[in-house]
Amino acid sequence: MYDYQASMHHKLIIIGAGASGLMAAVTARDLGIDTAILESNDRIGKKISMTGDGRCNITNESTATGTDEAVALSRKYHSSQAEFPLPVLQQFGIRQTIDFFNVLGLPLTRLKEGFMYPMSLQAASVLDIFELALEDRNVPVYLNNKVLDVTVSKDSPRFKFTCRTETEEQVVYTSEYLFLCTGGLTGLNAGTDGSGYALAQRMGHTLIEPVPAIVQLKVQYPHLKALSGIKLQGRAHILVNGEVVRSETGEIHFAEYGLSGPPILQLGRKAAVHLARGDSVTVSVDLMPGRTEEEVIEFLEMNWGTFAHRTVAESFIGFLHKKLIPVLLKEAGIGQEPNLLCQDLSWKTKGIFYKILKHWDFKVTDTHSFENAQATAGGIATKELVANTLESKLVPGLYLAGEVMDVDGDFGGYNLQWSWSSGYSAAMALGKHIFK
Numbered sequence: 001m002y003d004y005q006a007s008m009h010h011k012l013i014i015i016g017a018g019a020s021g022l023m024a025a026v027t028a029r030d031l032g033i034d035t036a037i038l039e040s041n042d043r044i045g046k047k048i049s050m051t052g053d054g055r056c057n058i059t060n061e062s063t064a065t066g067t068d069e070a071v072a073l074s075r076k077y078h079s080s081q082a083e084f085p086l087p088v089l090q091q092f093g094i095r096q097t098i099d100f101f102n103v104l105g106l107p108l109t110r111l112k113e114g115f116m117y118p119m120s121l122q123a124a125s126v127l128d129i130f131e132l133a134l135e136d137r138n139v140p141v142y143l144n145n146k147v148l149d150v151t152v153s154k155d156s157p158r159f160k161f162t163c164r165t166e167t168e169e170q171v172v173y174t175s176e177y178l179f180l181c182t183g184g185l186t187g188l189n190a191g192t193d194g195s196g197y198a199l200a201q202r203m204g205h206t207l208i209e210p211v212p213a214i215v216q217l218k219v220q221y222p223h224l225k226a227l228s229g230i231k232l233q234g235r236a237h238i239l240v241n242g243e244v245v246r247s248e249t250g251e252i253h254f255a256e257y258g259l260s261g262p263p264i265l266q267l268g269r270k271a272a273v274h275l276a277r278g279d280s281v282t283v284s285v286d287l288m289p290g291r292t293e294e295e296v297i298e299f300l301e302m303n304w305g306t307f308a309h310r311t312v313a314e315s316f317i318g319f320l321h322k323k324l325i326p327v328l329l330k331e332a333g334i335g336q337e338p339n340l341l342c343q344d345l346s347w348k349t350k351g352i353f354y355k356i357l358k359h360w361d362f363k364v365t366d367t368h369s370f371e372n373a374q375a376t377a378g379g380i381a382t383k384e385l386v387a388n389t390l391e392s393k394l395v396p397g398l399y400l401a402g403e404v405m406d407v408d409g410d411f412g413g414y415n416l417q418w419s420w421s422s423g424y425s426a427a428m429a430l431g432k433h434i435f436k
């Protein structure tokens, strides 16, 4: 047990020096609010350093078009309350994010499909810039201070919140306002262990069961080992109880456990949510997304007609990955007939090839765990927060920002965007409240 012998007081204490906490700290300090951060790690932004394959996909410019930017952007988010993210995104969207980082000294650059990164293409520079910004503003950051417990005083508004931390310093931290910016459950070695959920729950909040989002799919398929390592351009559909619920196009990766790659990661959330409900989930891969079913049949028939003297395996060379061909032959029941010629293909076998090239179905058994996922679906219930300020309806003076709440975004920079938008909006709301 810790023997707390001293206390440190600030107007605002932010728990968590991740994306949302850092954004909130800079914004609050710029408004003139005495702000400090409590962080369990020995440095700030450990999770940020892992993002975007070490490059940090800060936001996504592809939705920054026209006057309805916030509406278009809000469609990239998921929550039990679908309309919840919009007022936050209206306050601080993509343009404001780009400007904010520019002013901080971190110009962004746009790569494929609107994905925005720091011009250095190094996630570490995002941390460095935040470190400098906090230093410039004299924001104290108490590292190695994991918050174990928060007590809320009913009698003393100035000392409303008391945070007890896991530290050798034997200090308690008191504040008038508290921001909970503790993240979700992904990247477990980045300090996000779900302890923020427990803190919010002990203050009366409800947890919507978290599941991994932006995550790989484990599938049941006998020839996964043979397919492992293949990357192909395709379209993937996720089917729940036989109905297509979402489709994505892009580079699909086959692995020994199942499927990955950007379109699969995008579909991972749907799979996780429905598997948790006990639904039957299938992923269907379209190997020729640029052609209709009729066009695929026409193309194959032409190919088999022109090269009737070649083996069936040879007829696929040139438009299918070579490692895929023996597996397709097995699927069609001719894996044991390597010398079968196109001219001898039966109608039944042709029918299997027609189907499989457009609808190659894999039963999804599970997703990868939080350890491999990039975002958390679920979290603290948004109905217990005021939509445009992110203040708790249950504990006035407590605000939430970032992934800790039940909002998650699509793959492509949208989760960090939520952290920037929510961190900024919460800090601005507090500023308005204090200086009204």
Ligand SMILES: Cc1cc2nc3c(=O)[nH]c(=O)nc-3n(C[C@H](O)[C@H](O)[C@H](O)COP(=O)(O)OP(=O)(O)OC[C@H]3O[C@@H](n4cnc5c(N)ncnc54)[C@H](O)[C@@H]3O)c2cc1C
Pocket: 015, 016, 017, 018, 019, 020, 021, 038, 039, 040, 041, 044, 045, 046, 047, 048, 050, 051, 052, 053, 056, 057, 058, 059, 145, 146, 147, 148, 181, 182, 183, 184, 186, 187, 190, 191, 192, 193, 194, 195, 196, 373, 374, 375, 401, 402, 403, 404, 412, 413, 414, 415, 416, 417, 419
């Ligand atoms: C591998 C990986 C790659 C990703 N890539 C991208 C990407 O390129 N683009 C994108 O948009 N999103 C990406 N994400 C998602 C993105 O990183 C998160 O959505 C975002 O960091 C969430 O910000 P946050 O502030 O809510 O929480 P976090 O950034 O997770 O920060 C929470 C902080 O709170 C601290 N903390 C937690 N509990 C306590 C406690 N009890 N006491 C004190 N401190 C505590 C943690 O140590 C941590 O520093 C990626 C995620 C992962 C795991």
